[in-house]
Amino acid sequence: MSELKHTFCRVCEPSCALIAEVSDGGLISLKPDREHPMTKGFACHKGLATLDLHKDPDRLNYPQKKVGEAFERISWDEAGRDIAARLADIKARYGNDAVAPVSALSIREKTSRSRALVRLFRFTPIPMCT
Numbered sequence: 001m002s003e004l005k006h007t008f009c010r011v012c013e014p015s016c017a018l019i020a021e022v023s024d025g026g027l028i029s030l031k032p033d034r035e036h037p038m039t040k041g042f043a044c045h046k047g048l049a050t051l052d053l054h055k056d057p058d059r060l061n062y063p064q065k066k067v068g069e070a071f072e073r074i075s076w077d078e079a080g081r082d083i084a085a086r087l088a089d090i091k092a093r094y095g096n097d098a099v100a101p102v103s104a105l106s107i108r109e110k111t112s113r114s115r116a117l118v119r120l121f122r123f124t125p126i127p128m129c130t
């Protein structure tokens with residue numbers, strides 16, 4: 001039996017309100033939330049296509065590492081450790097200006113994740129544009 005959950009689109013700044021139909025932990029459908037006081041039933045086709053992205057057979061659901069010419073599945077912990085080691089190595093070799101965080105996420109997520117990266121590795125912060 002499915003149930004309806006209030007959620008929102010995470011693609012861009014408006015964070016349009018959505019109603020998600022879920023069943024057995026799986027997403028069945030996404031519809032604009034017509035009762036939401038701010039977005040009032042608006043959601044663009046990009047946000048509503050999230051379900052298609054979610055179910056796309058080519059979607060990567062776990063990290064992969066290139067080994068030679070092939071990709072191998074690795075754990076999230078291994079991916080995090082590998083990325084952290086590579087960033088630390090870049091910083092050690094080329095200094096604090098060697099890495100600049102770039103994100104296509106909403107400004108809210110962009111700033112929080114970018115700031116976390118800057119703090120974590122003590123890279124030189126760059127001004128965020130909107």
Ligand code: SF4
Binds near residue numbers: 009014015016045048
């Ligand atoms: S539904 Fe469209 S406009 Fe609304 S947050 Fe998502 S991508 Fe942005």
